[in-house]
Amino acid sequence: MKEMQTTYDPRAFEDRIYAEWEKKGYFKAKIDPAKVPFTVMMPPPNITGQLHMGHAMDETMQDIVVRFKRMQGYSVLWQPGTDHASIATEHKIVEKLREEGISKEDLGREEFLRRAFDWKEQYGGKIVEQLKKLGSSCDWSRLAFTMDEKCSRAVREAFFRLYEKGLIYRGSRIINWCPDCGTALSDEEVAYSEDAGHFWYFAYPVEGSEEKLVIATTRPETMLGDTAVAVHPGDARYASLVGKNLILPLVGRKIPVVADEYVDPEFGTGAVKITPAHDPNDFEVGLRHNLPMIRVLADDGTVNEEGGKFAGLDRYEARKQIVAEMDSLGLLVKVEAHTHNVGHCHRCNATVEPIVSKQWFVRMAPLAKPAIDAVMKSKTKFTPDRFAKIYYNWLENIRDWCISRQLWWGHRIPVWYCEDCGAEICSREDVAVCPKCGSAHLRQEEDVLDTWFSSALWPFSTLGWPEETPEYSYFYPTDVLVTGYDIIPFWVMRMMFSGIRYTGKVPFRDVLIHGLVRDEQGRKMSKSLGNGIDPLVVIAKYGADSLRLSLVTGVAPGNDTRFTEAKVESARNFINKIWNASRFVLMNAKGVDVPKDLAGIRLTPADRWIISRLMATVREVTLALGKYDLGIAADKLIDFAWDDFCDWYVELSKPALYGNDPERKRATLGVLNYVLENYLKLLHPFAPFVTEEIYGYLPNTEGSIMVADYPRYNSKLAYRQEAKAFEGVIDLIKAVRAMKVEVNCPPAKKVRLFLVTEARRLISVNRGSILRLAGASEIEFVESGAAAGEKTVSKVTEIAHVFVPLGELVDIEKEKERLAKELARVTVEIARAEAKLANEGFVAKAPKKLVDDEKAKKEKYLEMQKKLEEQLRLLSD
RNA sequence: GGGGGCAUAGCUCAGUUGGUUAGAGCGCACGCUUCACAUGCGUGAGGUCACAGGUUCGAGUCCUGUUGUCCCCACCA
Numbered sequence: 034m035k036e037m038q039t040t041y042d043p044r045a046f047e048d049r050i051y052a053e054w055e056k057k058g059y060f061k062a063k064i065d066p067a068k069v070p071f072t073v074m075m076p077p078p079n080i081t082g083q084l085h086m087g088h089a090m091d092e093t094m095q096d097i098v099v100r101f102k103r104m105q106g107y108s109v110l111w112q113p114g115t116d117h118a119s120i121a122t123e124h125k126i127v128e129k130l131r132e133e134g135i136s137k138e139d140l141g142r143e144e145f146l147r148r149a150f151d152w153k154e155q156y157g158g159k160i161v162e163q164l165k166k167l168g169s170s171c172d173w174s175r176l177a178f179t180m181d182e183k184c185s186r187a188v189r190e191a192f193f194r195l196y197e198k199g200l201i202y203r204g205s206r207i208i209n210w211c212p213d214c215g216t217a218l219s220d221e222e223v224a225y226s227e228d229a230g231h232f233w234y235f236a237y238p239v240e241g242s243e244e245k246l247v248i249a250t251t252r253p254e255t256m257l258g259d260t261a262v263a264v265h266p267g268d269a270r271y272a273s274l275v276g277k278n279l280i281l282p283l284v285g286r287k288i289p290v291v292a293d294e295y296v297d298p299e300f301g302t303g304a305v306k307i308t309p310a311h312d313p314n315d316f317e318v319g320l321r322h323n324l325p326m327i328r329v330l331a332d333d334g335t336v337n338e339e340g341g342k343f344a345g346l347d348r349y350e351a352r353k354q355i356v357a358e359m360d361s362l363g364l365l366v367k368v369e370a371h372t373h374n375v376g377h378c379h380r381c382n383a384t385v386e387p388i389v390s391k392q393w394f395v396r397m398a399p400l401a402k403p404a405i406d407a408v409m410k411s412k413t414k415f416t417p418d419r420f421a422k423i424y425y426n427w428l429e430n431i432r433d434w435c436i437s438r439q440l441w442w443g444h445r446i447p448v449w450y451c452e453d454c455g456a457e458i459c460s461r462e463d464v465a466v467c468p469k470c471g472s473a474h475l476r477q478e479e480d481v482l483d484t485w486f487s488s489a490l491w492p493f494s495t496l497g498w499p500e501e502t503p504e505y506s507y508f509y510p511t512d513v514l515v516t517g518y519d520i521i522p523f524w525v526m527r528m529m530f531s532g533i534r535y536t537g538k539v540p541f542r543d544v545l546i547h548g549l550v551r552d553e554q555g556r557k558m559s560k561s562l563g564n565g566i567d568p569l570v571v572i573a574k575y576g577a578d579s580l581r582l583s584l585v586t587g588v589a590p591g592n593d594t595r596f597t598e599a600k601v602e603s604a605r606n607f608i609n610k611i612w613n614a615s616r617f618v619l620m621n622a623k624g625v626d627v628p629k630d631l632a633g634i635r636l637t638p639a640d641r642w643i644i645s646r647l648m649a650t651v652r653e654v655t656l657a658l659g660k661y662d663l664g665i666a667a668d669k670l671i672d673f674a675w676d677d678f679c680d681w682y683v684e685l686s687k688p689a690l691y692g693n694d695p696e697r698k699r700a701t702l703g704v705l706n707y708v709l710e711n712y713l714k715l716l717h718p719f720a721p722f723v724t725e726e727i728y729g730y731l732p733n734t735e736g737s738i739m740v741a742d743y744p745r746y747n748s749k750l751a752y753r754q755e756a757k758a759f760e761g762v763i764d765l766i767k768a769v770r771a772m773k774v775e776v777n778c779p780p781a782k783k784v785r786l787f788l789v790t791e792a793r794r795l796i797s798v799n800r801g802s803i804l805r806l807a808g809a810s811e812i813e814f815v816e817s818g819a820a821a822g823e824k825t826v827s828k829v830t831e832i833a834h835v836f837v838p839l840g841e842l843v844d845i846e847k848e849k850e851r852l853a854k855e856l857a858r859v860t861v862e863i864a865r866a867e868a869k870l871a872n873e874g875f876v877a878k879a880p881k882k883l884v885d886d887e888k889a890k891k892e893k894y895l896e897m898q899k900k901l902e903e904q905l906r907l908l909s910d
Numbered sequence: 911g912g913g914g915g916c917a918u919a920g921c922u923c924a925g926u927u928g929g930u931u932a933g934a935g936c937g938c939a940c941g942c943u944u945c946a947c948a949u950g951c952g953u954g955a956g957g958u959c960a961c962a963g964g965u966u967c968g969a970g971u972c973c974u975g976u977u978g979u980c981c982c983c984a985c986c987a
Contacts, residue, residue: 041949225983232987250987263987297986305987314987374985419914423982426913430983518914519982548915553922555980587923587935592915593981595922603935606949617946657926664924668934683946691945767953774953780942808944808952862931869930874967883929883968890930 037619037730041605041612043576047722051165054725055173059739062110062172064507071107072511073099074492074541075171076520077179079118080157081125084164086550086558086584086596087517089568092169093581094547094663095515100170100718101658104743110508111170112495114177115157119443119484120214120222120380126152126442142441149442153178166569168577168721170739177495179487180444187494188444188487189461191535196448196459200396201436203457207316208390208435209376212334212348213383216439217392219483220432221522222379227372234302234366235359237262240278240287246271247366249301251373252311253359254351256281257340258329259288261307263318266292268303282364283355284341291322310389326389332439334386348386393437393446393480401428404530413529413539416661417591420518420546427522428530436483443481450476489527492540499535509536513543513661518591521546545661548593550584555595571601578720579605585719586671588664607671608723611716614679615727618705621690621698627732628703631750637689638759638798640704643682645756646673647708652746654715670716678708681763688801706732711744761792761832762799768828768835769807775851776826776842783810787821789900790814790833818904827852827904829897834904849908856901859894866891 038045054060064070073095078088095111103109126149127137137145161176177184195201209218233253236245248262259281264271271290278287288307295318296305309319310328319326331337336351338344343351359365376385405428407413408421415421437446449464450457453472458464466473487494492514496505510532516525525544532540552558558565571580582604588594628634636644650673657666682705689701710731717724717738728738769786778784786809790796793814796803800812813820818827821836824843828835869875869887876884 040947220983225985248987252987295987300986302987307987312987314985373987423914426983430912522982549981555922589924592923597922597936599936600922602949606947609949610947613947613950615946620946660926662926665926668924672934679947680951684951687945771953774941777941780952781944805944858931865931869968872967876967878967879929886930 037612037616037727039616041609041723043578043608043722044573046726047166047168047572047577050722050725051168054170054737054739057737059737060111060170060172061174062112062508063108064503065108068106068108070110070508070512071099071102072110072508073112073513073515074495074511075111075113075169076514076516076524077114077116077177077488077491078160078164079121080115080153080160080178081118081122082160084160084167084568085565086568088160088164089167089580090547090550090584090594091515091517092164092167093584094545096167096169096171096581096721097585097663097718098513098515098545098658098661100721100739101743103170103739104714104717104741106742108507110175110504111172112175112177112508113161113164113169113171113173114179114491114495115160116484116488117153117178117180117443119438119440119481120216120218121484122149122153123440123442124214124380137441145441163569166572166577167581170721175495179484179491179494183497184487184490184494185444187490187498188482189447190499191486191490191531192447192482193459193461194535195395200399201393202396203391203393203437205389205391206394206433206435207313207387208392209385210332210388210390211378211381211383211385212330212332213381214378214440215332217390217435217437218378218385219435219485221485223376223385224379225374225376228375229370229372230375232301232369232371233356233359234368235282235306236364236366237279237282237288237306238364239274240280244274245364246274246279246290246304247302248304248306250306251371252352253355254336254343254348255308255311255329256306256355257284257336257343257351258308258310258327259284259286259306260309260319260324260327261288261291261322263291263293263296263305263307263322264303265296265298266294268296268298270298271304282362283343283358289322289324291318291324293318293321311387313387316387316389328389330386330388392435395434395436397431397433400530400534401431403533404428404526407529407533407539413541413544415544415546417546420521420544420591423518424521424526427526434483436486437478437480438483439479440481443484444487446478446480446482448478450478452476485523485527488524489531490535492528492532493536509540510538511541513545514541515545515547517549518546519549543661546591547588548591551593551595553595553597555593558596566596571598575601575605576608576722578608578723582607582667582719585663586667590661590664607675608720610679611674611720612723612727614674614683615709615713615730617683618702618709619730619732622702622706622732625699625702627706628699629733631703631707634700634703636700636704638755638762638795639682639685639802640701641752641755642759643677643685643704643708644750645752646677647711648746648748648751650677651711651715651744655743655746658718667719670712670719674712674716678712682708684806685799685802688805692801710734714738714741714744717741758792758795758832759799761830762795762803764830765796765833765835766803766807768830769809769837772826772828772835772837773808773839776839776844778839778842780808783808784837784839785810785821786812787815787818787825787836787838788812788833789817789836792832795832818907829855829900831893834900845908849905852901852905852908856898856905859898859901863891863894863898866894 099109099111209223230251232249234247234249236247238245274290275292278289281288307315307318309316309324309326327339329339334348336343336346378385448459451467451472452474454470456469492511493509496509498505528540552564579601583600653669654666686701689697713724713728725738728734818836822838824840825836825838826848866887
C-alpha cells in the first residue's frame, strides 16, 4: 500500500484527480430510463469573463448539490456553457480594434463577426479552464454556447412564435440609449447612481409680453427639444399662462404652456420644460397634449441638426455653451448644486440618454402573468422563499422589454423588409424572396437581440428544443437553478416566462438563491475598487477544497457573505485535520486485515457511540442538503469530524490499538475504517479532491468515491440508548480534566479517581479510555467520598460522583467555594424546573416528552444537589 | 414613494416547523513538545438575542410599532 504524505498538500493531487475524473467520464450525463434524472443548468458565464469569487461560490454550490445527487443514484446532468454577452463582448472587441486604429465600420459586419468568433475561440475558453480548477463536475462534452447552432435555432423559433402572436412589436418609444456603445438598452441594463449635478433655472419669455416663466432643469441641452412647458392645473401662480405660448430661447420656437397633473407644484418652480423626445415622463405628457417630438441628440451623443448652431457639439459641450448663452441673454436666473439619480450603462458606465427611438419590444403583460402564477402555485419554489416576493415585485411592475440592440455581435433579428412592397417578414429560415410580391430585394433587420433573449431559453435550448430530442424529454424541466439574487430580473424571471410560454412547463422546480461575496470590510468586490480576490490565486495557495468549504460554511441561503483569507485558512486546517486522522487510521491499519464492514465485530460502547454519531450526521446532512441548507450541512460535517471523531473516538481507540489484544485491535480498526470511509463519502460533495485522494488509500475501497453510494441512515445503527449512556463517560472524563485544571495540577500528572456510582459496569468497560483521556492512574469504586481522603476535589456528573485526591494542591476553602457555586447553580435549575412543572398550562399543553424531560431534569438536579450538600457538609466538619 | 434584508459573544456569522442551560469559528485567558495533526491538544471567560408592546403554557424565532443600517426598484423636471 502506498503511504500518505505526512502533510496535506492539495497541489500534489487536485489536478491529477480532476483529469482522472474527466478521463473516466464520470461527469457525463447519461439518459438512463432506470434512473431518475436530475438536471442543473449552469448560469453561463460571459465569454469575456474571468472567474471571480461570485462564480466560485455559485459553482461550488451547484457542484455540491450535483455530486450529492449523483452519489444518491440520480442520473445527473450538469449542463455547462458560455454566454456570448452581446454588448460586453462587442465593447471589448471594439476597444481592441481601436488600439489597432480601426473601427468596426472599417471592417464591415461580416469581417467584424469573423474576428469576434476568432476572439471567442481564443479567449472564450479561458473561464472554462478556470471552472475546472474548482472541481466542477459538469458534463463538458455538452458545453454549449448561446450563439451555437442549437441555441441560435431556438432563438429564431422563440422570436418567431412571439412575433406570430403579436407579442413582439416594433415601435417608437422612449428607450435608454448608451451613446458610447451606440445601442439601446433594456431598463434592467441601466444602473442608477446619485451623481452631483446642477439645477439651472431658465427664464422663458411669454409671447407678446414682458413676462417670463422660470423653469428648472438638470439637462439644459435638452431645451433645444422642448415643445411645451407644463404646470399643475391647480397652480394659481400660472393659471393665467395656461394656453399662452412661450418663445423658446436660443431656438425661437413657439411652445405652449400646458396644464398637466404630472407636475409637482412644490418642486422647483412648479413649471416643467417638456422634452418629449428625451424624457420618459415628458414623452407621456407629450402624448396627452399632442405635442410634437423633436429629437435633438444623435446616436453618438452629439447635438443633431435640430440643434441649430449647437449642432455637432457633444452633449456636455452643448450644455456648457447653452448655459453660457442663456446667461449672456440674461435668461439664466440661478444655478443650484443638485444631486440626482443618473442612469449609467451597465457595461460601459457612460451616462445613458432617454431617447425616442424605433426599437423592438416584447409585450410583457401576457408573459408575466403565467410566470407569477407558476410561483404562486409553487410549481417553482424559491429558496429562501422571501425571494418569491422580490420576483413578484419585478413582474408586477414590469414594462415592455426592449430587445433590439444596435450591435453586430449577437442573434440578428429574423425579420426582413421588402424594399419593393414594404412587407415585413418574420421567418424561422432566412428569406430570399418576398412572399408578398416576389421581389428579391430584401433587407434583413440590422439589429441584434438582447443577450438575455437567448439566455432566457438556456434551460431548453441547450437540450435541443424545439426538437423533441431524447435529452429534452429526459432532462427537462430542470431541477434546480442556482444563482445570485442580483440576476433575478435579468435571467430567472425571463427563463420563467420563456419556459412556460414555449415549453408549457416551468424551466426549473427550485431556485436556490445566494448572496454576494463581499470583501473583508463588507464591500462589494469590484474592478473599480480593486478589491476583488482571484479564486485561482486562493486555490493555488490553499487548494480548491479549502476555498469551496470557506465559501459555504457559516453562510445562510440568500445572505451575503464576506470573504476572508482567515476563513480559507481555517478550512485548510480542517482538511489537514481530516488528512491526519486518516493517516492515523492507515498507519495503524498497516499489516492488519481490516474488516470490510461492521458485521461480526463485537462493538464496545465507544464504538456504538461513534457509529450512532455517524448515523446522526448522515441524517442531518442528508436532510440539510435536501433543503439546500449547505451551510448547516457543512457545519454538521465539520463538527462530527473534529469533535466526535478526532477529539474523542480516535483518542478512545488508542488503548485498543496500542494494546495487546489483536482481535480487539482489528475490531477497532474495523470501526475506525467504517466511520472514516462513510464520512469521506458524506464530505465528498464539499471537498471532492481530498476525499477522493484519501479514499484511494483506504484498505477496502476500489474505484472512485465520486461514483460511490451516498451513505444512508440506518436506524439499526442508531444505538440511541447506548450512545446516550456513553455521553456519561465523556462527561466524566471532562469533569476530571476540569478539576485538574482548576487546581493547577499538571496535565501529565496521573491522578487516582474515586467514584461513587451506579454505573460501575459502563465505567469498567471503558476503564482504559477513561484512564488515558482523563490522565488518571487508577479508578476505585467507593461507597463514599471519604475513602478518597481529606484533600480531595470532587464533582458530580451524570453517572458518578468523582473524587480526586490531590494532596497539597487542594485548597479546602477554595474547594468549598467551588462546590457552593455549583450548588447554587443546581439550585437555580431545580427552581426553574419546579416553576415550569407547577405551571398548569405547561403540564397540560406542552408535548408529553417535554414535560417528562423536565421531570427527569428535576430529579437529576435534586440528586446532584444532595451529593453536593453532603460533600460540603463533610468538608465543613 | 414601493419592495426587501440585516441588528445575537470583542470580531465574522449560524440558529430548521416557537420547546432543555442560545451555538460555531476567530480573537482572548490559563495550561500543554500526550507516540495522526502546534494547520495541534486541554480548560475557561465572554451574550438583558437593537428597543417597546402583543399572541402563547412557552418567543432569538410569530404579530404590531419604533430606532439604526444596507440593498433593489421607481423617481422631482
